[in-house]
Amino acid sequence: MKSNKRMVKDNIFKHILLVSAVLGGLMIAFIFVFIFIKAWGVLSVSGLGFITETGFSEQIRDSYYLAAGEQTWFFGTKGLFIATLLTTAGALLLAVPLGIGTAVIVCEFSHRAIARMLSSVIRLLASIPSIIYGLIGLMVVVPYIKDSFISPELQIQYLYDPIMRMQLSGKSLLAGIIVLGIMIMPILTALTVDAIKAVPKSYKEAGLGLGISHWRVVTKILLPAAKSGLFAGIILAAGRGIGEAIALSMVSGGISNVPQVAHGGVFFLTPVLTLASAIVNKSEAMSVAAIESALFSCGVVLILTSMLFSLSTRLVERAVKMK
Amino acid sequence: MRLKLFQDSVMKTLCYFAAVMTVAVCLGIILYLVIKGFDQLSPDFIMTEPNPTFSQDNAGGILTPIVGTLLLTFIGTLLAFPWGLSSALYYTFYAKKGKLRDTLSTAIDILAGVPTIVIAIFGLAVFTNPFWGFLSSRVEGVEGISKAFGRSFWVAGITMGIMILPYIIKTCAEALKAVPPSYIEASYALGADKRQSLLRVVIPAAKNGIITSVILGMGRIVGDTAIVWLTLGGTLRMTGLQPWYSPENWPSTLQNTGSTLTSYIFYTSPAGEGNMPSVAFGASLVLIVIIIVLHIITDYISSLGKLRDEE
Amino acid sequence: MTLSNISIAVKNVDSWYGEKQVLKNINMEIEKKSITALIGPSACGKTTFLKSLNRINDLVKGFKISGIISVGGQDIYKDIKKASDLMFLRQKMGMVFQIPNPFPMSIYKNLALPFSEKNNLSSRKRIDEVVVKCLKDVHLYDEVKERLDASALDLSGGQQQRLCIARCLTITPEIILFDEPCSSLDPISTLKIEDLLRELKEQYTLVIVTHNLEQAKRIADRVGFFYQGELIEYSAKDKFFTRPRHELTQKYLAGKF
Ligand SMILES: Nc1ncnc2c1ncn2[C@@H]1O[C@H](COP(=O)(O)OP(=O)(O)OP(=O)(O)O)[C@@H](O)[C@H]1O
Numbered sequence: 001m002k003s004n005k006r007m008v009k010d011n012i013f014k015h016i017l018l019v020s021a022v023l024g025g026l027m028i029a030f031i032f033v034f035i036f037i038k039a040w041g042v043l044s045v046s047g048l049g050f051i052t053e054t055g056f057s058e059q060i061r062d063s064y065y066l067a068a069g070e071q072t073w074f075f076g077t078k079g080l081f082i083a084t085l086l087t088t089a090g091a092l093l094l095a096v097p098l099g100i101g102t103a104v105i106v107c108e109f110s111h112r113a114i115a116r117m118l119s120s121v122i123r124l125l126a127s128i129p130s131i132i133y134g135l136i137g138l139m140v141v142v143p144y145i146k147d148s149f150i151s152p153e154l155q156i157q158y159l160y161d162p163i164m165r166m167q168l169s170g171k172s173l174l175a176g177i178i179v180l181g182i183m184i185m186p187i188l189t190a191l192t193v194d195a196i197k198a199v200p201k202s203y204k205e206a207g208l209g210l211g212i213s214h215w216r217v218v219t220k221i222l223l224p225a226a227k228s229g230l231f232a233g234i235i236l237a238a239g240r241g242i243g244e245a246i247a248l249s250m251v252s253g254g255i256s257n258v259p260q261v262a263h264g265g266v267f268f269l270t271p272v273l274t275l276a277s278a279i280v281n282k283s284e285a286m287s288v289a290a291i292e293s294a295l296f297s298c299g300v301v302l303i304l305t306s307m308l309f310s311l312s313t314r315l316v317e318r319a320v321k322m323k
Numbered sequence: 324m325r326l327k328l329f330q331d332s333v334m335k336t337l338c339y340f341a342a343v344m345t346v347a348v349c350l351g352i353i354l355y356l357v358i359k360g361f362d363q364l365s366p367d368f369i370m371t372e373p374n375p376t377f378s379q380d381n382a383g384g385i386l387t388p389i390v391g392t393l394l395l396t397f398i399g400t401l402l403a404f405p406w407g408l409s410s411a412l413y414y415t416f417y418a419k420k421g422k423l424r425d426t427l428s429t430a431i432d433i434l435a436g437v438p439t440i441v442i443a444i445f446g447l448a449v450f451t452n453p454f455w456g457f458l459s460s461r462v463e464g465v466e467g468i469s470k471a472f473g474r475s476f477w478v479a480g481i482t483m484g485i486m487i488l489p490y491i492i493k494t495c496a497e498a499l500k501a502v503p504p505s506y507i508e509a510s511y512a513l514g515a516d517k518r519q520s521l522l523r524v525v526i527p528a529a530k531n532g533i534i535t536s537v538i539l540g541m542g543r544i545v546g547d548t549a550i551v552w553l554t555l556g557g558t559l560r561m562t563g564l565q566p567w568y569s570p571e572n573w574p575s576t577l578q579n580t581g582s583t584l585t586s587y588i589f590y591t592s593p594a595g596e597g598n599m600p601s602v603a604f605g606a607s608l609v610l611i612v613i614i615i616v617l618h619i620i621t622d623y624i625s626s627l628g629k630l631r632d633e634e
Numbered sequence: 635m636t637l638s639n640i641s642i643a644v645k646n647v648d649s650w651y652g653e654k655q656v657l658k659n660i661n662m663e664i665e666k667k668s669i670t671a672l673i674g675p676s677a678c679g680k681t682t683f684l685k686s687l688n689r690i691n692d693l694v695k696g697f698k699i700s701g702i703i704s705v706g707g708q709d710i711y712k713d714i715k716k717a718s719d720l721m722f723l724r725q726k727m728g729m730v731f732q733i734p735n736p737f738p739m740s741i742y743k744n745l746a747l748p749f750s751e752k753n754n755l756s757s758r759k760r761i762d763e764v765v766v767k768c769l770k771d772v773h774l775y776d777e778v779k780e781r782l783d784a785s786a787l788d789l790s791g792g793q794q795q796r797l798c799i800a801r802c803l804t805i806t807p808e809i810i811l812f813d814e815p816c817s818s819l820d821p822i823s824t825l826k827i828e829d830l831l832r833e834l835k836e837q838y839t840l841v842i843v844t845h846n847l848e849q850a851k852r853i854a855d856r857v858g859f860f861y862q863g864e865l866i867e868y869s870a871k872d873k874f875f876t877r878p879r880h881e882l883t884q885k886y887l888a889g890k891f
């Protein structure tokens with residue numbers, strides 16, 4: 001009798017877990033399906049044009065002001081897409097060498113107490129909310145860029161630029177790259193430290209035992225041995241960069257320009273808008289169905305990119321395991 | 324040989340330079356915030372409500388943003404933790420190995436990597452459906468379409484819960500997997516059934532990992548801006564029935580909009596409508612302190628774990 | 635032993651991990667081009683002793699040592715100050731570890747890396763020659779010649795250990811230290827390595843830690859017995875096994891520990 005009761009309890013317990021697991025699964029499926037359905041309106045009209053055509057800011061404005069029947073469902077986010085790639089790539093260029101360099105020092109070339117202090121500072125920095133990076137970017141980086149690179153003449157010149165008119169305010173691709181770079185650097189450093197620490201000590205002993213210099217042991221043996229961890233860290237940091245909305249919406253300008261190589265150095269001073277920050281900037285207009293669908297389409301592009309990323313880390317893991 | 328040694332030492336110097344840069348940036352950020360925000364900090368700043376104004380002198384304090392942050396953390400964790408832990412238990416100890424489980428774990432990974440801004444528009448779009456009107460308020464729209472307003476503490480809290488759910492499932496599952504199978508076997512050998520083994524042996528053994536997972540999840544909620552900005556509405560004050568803190572008005576407070584520390588910072592920064600950077604810095608400092616406290620707690624917990632391992 | 639015949643001289647060496655003393659007043663001289671075997675129960679300090687000889691123990695936090703260890707007439711703790719001199723010392727002494735630890739890279743690179751690091755050479759042809767020669771020296775070449783670019787981690791344990799020995803040979807050391815090189819190997823691989831050691835003795839000074847008394851009997855010229863951090867007995871092989879002087883040695887040889 002007693003054991004019967006116990007079995008019932010056991011069963012109920014199991015079913016509670018089952019229900020929550022199933023609900024979790026359904027929820028995840030629902031999120032993806034919901035987002036794709038919402039995005040379909042714009043994606044079906046725009047097709048590949050969604051990432052190969054420009055004009056996002058203007059199209060949003062048109063949809064907002066036109067009556068429901070005349071609205072455009074065609075959106076081109078080439079500018080956003082390029083800005084997203086540029087900010088992330090730039091941030092990685094900044095953060096990867098700094099992060100790996102710092103990690104090497106922390107793991108191999110500093111006193112234990114200092115190393116411990118450094119890694120806890122880095123971990124703390126990795127958990128600072130992006131809004132704070134955005135605020136500091138806006139208060140420090142943007143004015144700095146404006147003061148050092150943008151003269152009133154330059155501003156006037158670009159208000160009437162024949163290729164692309166724009167207002168240079170310091171909020172720019174460059175500001176985005178710097179803020180994002182500083183933001184992902186601690187994450188990258190922390191993950192690199194973990195990756196280096198995970199390399200078996202015996203490799204280091206063997207390397208030093210062969211009379212190879214400490215520095216060479218690090219660069220020729222430890223870092224290559226840690227490379228899958230390094231790669232995973234870079235991918236994760238890139239994912240953070242691509243998905244970062246708030247900080248970039250604060251410092252990068254908010255207009256869907258495509259930076260022009262023909263502009264020379266002003267390329268970096270171009271105000272831009274990334275996919276994720278577009279969603280923040282335009283969310284107030286979401287009551288318009290076309291705009292809602294356009295923003296969800298941005299979301300779809302972001303999801304696909306992050307899927308691509310998590311897929312590639314899995315592939316790397318598998319490749320390493322096979323070795 | 325000379326040349327190689329020289330190259331090496333140049334590279335090494337560059338690494339030191341990188342480390343110094345990193346530390347300088349870190350300390351710079353924290354010092355900058357302390358310097359800029361410290362003047363603002365006072366019991367008054369923390370204990371008064373903000374005013375929607377353009378003058379920094381009348382800006383008031385950050386009482387309601389702090390309360391907002393706590394509310395969202397509470398709602399989000401309360402939703403995601405039991406749900407996440409029980410799902411993790413199911414996936415780890417009951418689900419059969421196979422395609423379905425693999426697909427699910429991939430999906431969880433992907434969802435964990437989806438930018439929070441995407442979750443934010445998802446939340447906003449879902450909860451503006453009139454069906455969910457009871458979570459915010461109904462809007463009788465133009466042209467006869469009725470909608471829900473879709474922005475409230477309930478909506479934002481639930482969206483936060485959804486945002487951290489995949490993350491909690493993942494980290495709890497890792498903590499559970501780290502429990503040596505021998506523990507469970509020993510428990511079975513003593514005649515316990517699966518439920519008892521899980522509740523009395525596995526969960527206590529994985530306790531540190533589970534708590535760390537929850538605290539990290541909380542940190543994500545505290546630090547998130549995107550979801551707040553979209554689903555809590557960009558208002559500084561509590562917009563429910565006043566006074567918002569008296570218990571009979573709690574339901575109304577939760578159904579209405581407000582702010583958190585992060586949205587307060589966004590609002591009062593030059594990027595928002597307020598443009599009162601000094602109070603934004605004050606709020607940032609408070610936010611950082613909260614994050615540091617969470618950080619110290621997780622460090623402490625993981626150091627407990629390490630001590631145990633060394634014994 | 636004549637003076638010119640001595641490769642490593644150890645005088646009054648004590649060492650500690652933190653407060654814990656693990657080597658107590660060790661005195662021994664190691665002969666050139668011979669095999670010196672070190673035996674003793676677990677945790678008696680054999681590995682510590684070996685790792686003190688090439689200063690790999692410097693990596694361990696809290697490790698302290700006193701006394702004199704001289705290699706080729708140079709006091710390796712007092713005379714060596716610069717990192718580059720330490721590198722030269724270690725290039726003179728290869729070390730093979732208890733658990734095979736090839737680098738996680740191709741078989742070829744495992745050998746090419748230490749060679750080109752030491753000689754600062756980039757001539758592919760010269761490196762190829764050395765790789766092949768060292769692999770042949772350890773009788774591994776025929777087994778791996780088709781897959782030099784395969785990962786070294788794909789080799790069997792015995793092959794990995796021979797690869798590690800070959801890796802030492804690339805830096806043409808004078809001395810090679812072996813820490814229980816056969817402890818994770820099957821009897822056949824063990825015999826192969828023993829044969830190899832006998833060949834290597836012609837050119838190199840070998841110091842080998844082993845738990846296997848039979849192995850010491852088979853290959854050693856001189857045998858040292860460590861017990862709780864002390865060197866109890868150290869003598870030529872035949873004498874050591876047939877007429878051990880010390881009571882503890884007799885007990886150990888009789889398997890009474
Ligand atoms: N890195 C270390 N830190 C602290 N103590 C250590 C360290 N390495 C070894 N010891 C201690 O020093 C003593 C000697 O260890 P050692 O490794 O030299 O023994 P061994 O003779 O090689 O034993 P075995 O035959 O088991 O390999 C042991 O008591 C060990 O616990």
Ligand SMILES: [Mg+2]
Pocket residue numbers: 680681682732813
């Ligand atoms: Mg040993």
